[in-house]
Amino acid sequence: xxxxxxxxxxxxxxxxxxxxxxxxxxxxxxxxxxxxxxxxxxxxxxxxxxxxxxxxxxxxxxxxxxxxxxxxxxxxxxxxxxxxxxxxxxxxxxxxxxxxxxxxxxxxxxxxxxxxxxxxxxxxxxxxxxxxxxxxxxxxxxxxxxxxxxxxxxxxxxxxxxxxxxxxxxxxxxxxxxxxxxxxxxxxxxxxxxxxxxxxxxxxxxxxxxxxxxxxxxxxxxxxxxxxxxxxxxxxxxxxxxxxxxxxxxxxxxxxxxxxxxxxxxxxxxxxxxxxxxxxxxxxxxxxxxxxxxxxxxxxxxxxxxxx
Amino acid sequence: xxxxxxxxxxxxxxxxxxxxxxxxxxxxxxxxxxxxxxxxxxxxxxxxxxxxxxxxxxxxxxxxxxxxxxxxxxxxxxxxxxxxxxxxxxxxxxxxxxxxxxxxxxxxxxxxxxxxxxxxxxxxxxxxxxxxxxxxxxxxxxxxxxxxxxxxxxxxxxxxxxxxxxxxxxxxxxxxxxxxxxxxxxxxxxxxxxxxxxxxxxxxxxxxxxxxxxxxxxxxxxxxxxxxxxxxxxxxxxxxxxxx
Numbered sequence: 001x002x003x004x005x006x007x008x009x010x011x012x013x014x015x016x017x018x019x020x021x022x023x024x025x026x027x028x029x030x031x032x033x034x035x036x037x038x039x040x041x042x043x044x045x046x047x048x049x050x051x052x053x054x055x056x057x058x059x060x061x062x063x064x065x066x067x068x069x070x071x072x073x074x075x076x077x078x079x080x081x082x083x084x085x086x087x088x089x090x091x092x093x094x095x096x097x098x099x100x101x102x103x104x105x106x107x108x109x110x111x112x113x114x115x116x117x118x119x120x121x122x123x124x125x126x127x128x129x130x131x132x133x134x135x136x137x138x139x140x141x142x143x144x145x146x147x148x149x150x151x152x153x154x155x156x157x158x159x160x161x162x163x164x165x166x167x168x169x170x171x172x173x174x175x176x177x178x179x180x181x182x183x184x185x186x187x188x189x190x191x192x193x194x195x196x197x198x199x200x201x202x203x204x205x206x207x208x209x210x211x212x213x214x215x216x217x218x219x220x221x222x223x224x225x226x227x228x229x230x231x232x233x234x235x236x237x238x239x240x241x242x243x244x245x246x247x248x249x250x251x252x253x254x255x256x257x258x259x260x261x262x263x264x265x266x267x268x269x270x271x272x273x274x275x276x277x278x279x280x281x282x283x284x285x286x287x288x289x290x291x292x293x294x295x296x297x298x299x300x301x302x303x304x305x306x307x308x
Numbered sequence: 309x310x311x312x313x314x315x316x317x318x319x320x321x322x323x324x325x326x327x328x329x330x331x332x333x334x335x336x337x338x339x340x341x342x343x344x345x346x347x348x349x350x351x352x353x354x355x356x357x358x359x360x361x362x363x364x365x366x367x368x369x370x371x372x373x374x375x376x377x378x379x380x381x382x383x384x385x386x387x388x389x390x391x392x393x394x395x396x397x398x399x400x401x402x403x404x405x406x407x408x409x410x411x412x413x414x415x416x417x418x419x420x421x422x423x424x425x426x427x428x429x430x431x432x433x434x435x436x437x438x439x440x441x442x443x444x445x446x447x448x449x450x451x452x453x454x455x456x457x458x459x460x461x462x463x464x465x466x467x468x469x470x471x472x473x474x475x476x477x478x479x480x481x482x483x484x485x486x487x488x489x490x491x492x493x494x495x496x497x498x499x500x501x502x503x504x505x506x507x508x509x510x511x512x513x514x515x516x517x518x519x520x521x522x523x524x525x526x527x528x529x530x531x532x533x534x535x536x537x538x539x540x541x542x543x544x545x546x547x548x549x550x551x552x
Contacts, residue, residue, distance in 0.1 A: 002347035002481065006516035007523055011347050011481035047482075059534050066542030108377045108388045116385070227535045234531030238523050242534050243516070249538060253545035290385045296454075297379045298447025299388065302372045302399060304486065 007241035008048045008056075014247060016046075021060075021251020028064050028252065029259025030266075031275040033200075036061040036193035036226070037122060039248065040114075041286065050111055052241055054101070054192030055233035058226045059245040061194040064252055065222045072216025079167040079213045082177050083220045086199075089181025090188075090225040097189025098232040105237075108301065112290070114191055119287035121187070125197055126279030133273035168209045168217075176207060181221065189229045194222035197279060330358045330502035333365075333492040340479060340510040342517075348481045351508070353490060354474040361496035362405065362412040363465045363473050364423055367508075369400030369457075370486030376444045376451075392444040393433040399484040401425060401452075404463030404475040414498050421493060421500065425449050425460045456480040485510045 002011040020042055028035035036057050043053035072078055104110040159173035180202055184195035199218040203209045209217070234240040263271055333355025340349060353365055374397040377388040403424055405412055418427045426449075432441055452458035457480075465475040488508040493500050512520055523530045 002345060004342055004344055004346040004481065004512075004516050006512060006520040009482060009484075059538055062535060062538035063542035063545065066539050067546030070543065070546040108375065108391060112385075112387055223539075227539070230535050230538070231528075231531035234523065234534055235527045238527055238530075240523070240531065240534045242519060242523075242530075242537060245534065245538060246541070249541050249545075253541065253548075256545070293381075294379060294386055296447070296450060297386075298444065298451060299377050299379070300374050300448055300451040301377070302374045302397065304370060304372045304399065304484070 003243065003247065005048075005241050005244045007239065008052045008244060010047060012046060012048075012244075017244070017247045018251035018254075021248035022255035023251075024248070025064065025252030025255025026259035026262070027255075027275075027278065029256035029261075030263035031259075031271060031278075033194075033196040033275070035064065035252070036188070036195075037118070037191070037197060037279070037282065040192040041118070041282065043244075048241075048244070049239075050114065051101070051105060051233075051237060051239045052244075054114065054190070055230065055237065055239035056241045056244050056248075057192030058188060058194075058229040058233065059240050059242070060248045060252070061192075061226045062223055062230065063249040064256055065194060065219045065226065067253070067256070068219040069216060069223060072219060075216070077213050078216035078220055079165060079209070080220075081163075082165045082168055082170070082207075082209070083217045085163075085174055085177040086181035086184075086217070086221045087224050089178040089183075090185035090221055091228045093182040093185025093187075094189040094225050094228045095185075095232060097186040098229060098236060100186075101190055101233075102237060115286050115290055117187065117191060119283050119290060121198065122279050122283035123287060125201065126276050126283055129201065129272060129276035130280060133269055133276050136269040137273060168207075168213055170208060172207065180206065181225075184221070185225045185228075188222075188225050189232070192229070194226050196222055197275075331363075331492060331494040331504055332356055333490075333504055333506065335490060335506055335508055338506070338508050340483070340508065341513040342483075342485065342511065343513055344515050346481060346516075348483070349479050351477050351479060352474060353477070353492070353506075354472070355492060355504075356471045357473065357494050357502075358471070359496075361494045361501060362407050363467075364405045364409065364412060364421075364493045364495060365403065365463075365465060365475055366421070366423055366491045366493075367400070367402040367477050368398040368422075368489050368491070369484050369510075370398070370488070371395075372397050372399045372484075374448055376448045378444065378447065391434075392436060392441060394445070394448060395431040395433065397430055397448070398428065399457065399486065400479075400488065401428065401458045402463060402477050403459075404465045404477070406465040406467055406473060409462045412495050412498075413500075417495070417498060417500065421491070421503075423493075424462065425453075425458050455482065457482070457484070479510070483510055485512060 001014045003014045004011045024035040024038050039060055040053050040057035044050050104113050159175045161174045162171055163174050164171050184199050188195045196218055200214055203214045230240055333353060336352035374394045375391055377391045379386040380389040418424055422428050453460060463475055465473050467473045490506045490508055492504045494502040
């Protein structure tokens with residue numbers, strides 16, 4: 001059954017979109033991520049213009065993040081103070097990247113930049129997660145191995161303006177969460193992702209936050225950054241397709257609880273390795289696109305002379 | 309001599325309304341409505357000719373500018389490098405003929421009336437060597453054809469008896485909105501002896517139209533609504549999941 005998407009300006013099958021939303025929701029529920037990094041490339045693959053895919057991806061990510069934060073909030077697993085600092089950075093970063101998005105679109109380089117950041121970022125994060133996950137799996141099998149360090153101490157931790165974050169039991173410079181928020185915010189504007197797959201490892205390894213509050217706090221950050229990206233893209237480029245987002249959200253809402261149940265059956269280490277494999281696969285696919293000789297060297301972007 | 313010519317012209321003008329028109333044609337529908345369930349549609353053109361001749365029909369969408377970019381390899385990565393902007397590009401183009409179009413019209417006639425994708429008159433913003441421009445133009449045509457917006461293949465105009473003819477155009481789901489023109493030519497011995505132009509409009513109606521209008525006219529409020537809808541559905545899904 002086709003549905004006409006007024007902003008993407010094409011028809012897609014409703015059931016296919018629901019299935020995509022459901023599949024992404026399943027993975028999101030299983031791994032505790034928004035799934036934006038899967039939605040945007042999938043939409044582009046279906047023929048949705050990249051600008052619309054990124055903006056609508058950001059809109060879609062809001063919904064699973066809200067339901068995620070709600071359940072984490074009930075478990076008191078959200079650090080509002082560090083969340084607020086991350087958020088300030090995130091909103092500033094997303095505002096900058098939405099303008100950058102417009103500039104790169106005009107220059108005809110947006111696809112390249114999006115694919116390149118996707119490939120590099122997903123690739124490096126995925127490989128790191130995979131190595132770490134496999135090591136953890138081996139540790140589980142051989143008990144008695146030495147404990148790993150909780151987090152790395154670098155020059156970053158010597159920065160001034162230190163603040164106490166009681167919920168996370170941290171005392172660190174405000175510039176660390178602010179900078180992290182800025183970077184993730186900038187990437188989400190560009191790539192239409194929530195940034196959970198970046199934020200979660202960074203919060204654990206870089207900031208040294210306890211794992212119990214990481215998921216809830218990162219989801220809180222994702223809600224606000226994705227909302228800010230959605231609004232900015234809608235306002236400045238009119239690229240948010242509400243119709244498309246709602247169908248995807250509906251599918252994701254059905255898939256997420258199923259994924260959460262599946263995820264609960266797996267061991268944490270196994271889940272991490274599976275998620276790392278998924279991320280590496282997406283990165284490889286996008287990376288190959290950039291390196292392999294394309295079938296068509298020419299691409300076209302059209303503008304109507306008279307807007308009606 | 310001059311008086312004789314004038315008399316002939318007056319006679320011709322007086323006689324014109326009384327004579328049968330050499331060509332009449334119309335569309336099954338002048339308004340193509342893109343509704344929420346739109347998955348493409350067909351439009352039927354039908355008409356009649358007076359006397360012998362072949363019929364060629366050209367359907368052209370609203371004019372647009374097309375930026376064509378060519379990728380080159382830089383440090384192992386394929387990057388958009390050179391670009392040419394074409395002007396006067398129809399956003400949609402189809403042509404149909406009652407016989408092999410090469411046999412109906414000479415290249416000069418096809419060029420004059422832009423019959424066939426290779427005869428479209430496109431301007432360029434940048435001055436480049438002709439061979440370069442031709443490559444970009446070919447790239448443009450291939451892309452448009454792949455998107456289903458152009459068809460290099462000529463459609464079939466069917467004659468039902470000696471005078472009545474009809475043809476069908478398929479409009480895909482990604483058909484651009486706007487004002488189209490349908491030009492019908494009656495061609496005899498390679499010469500256009502009659503022509504008629506009919507308008508056609510493609511526009512969004514219903515929910516899709518309202519969403520589009522809202523998104524473009526009141527972008528800020530639309531953005532807020534998009535965020536609120538997502539938050540509300542996330543909230544609802546969370547509440548449902550909790551109960552389950």
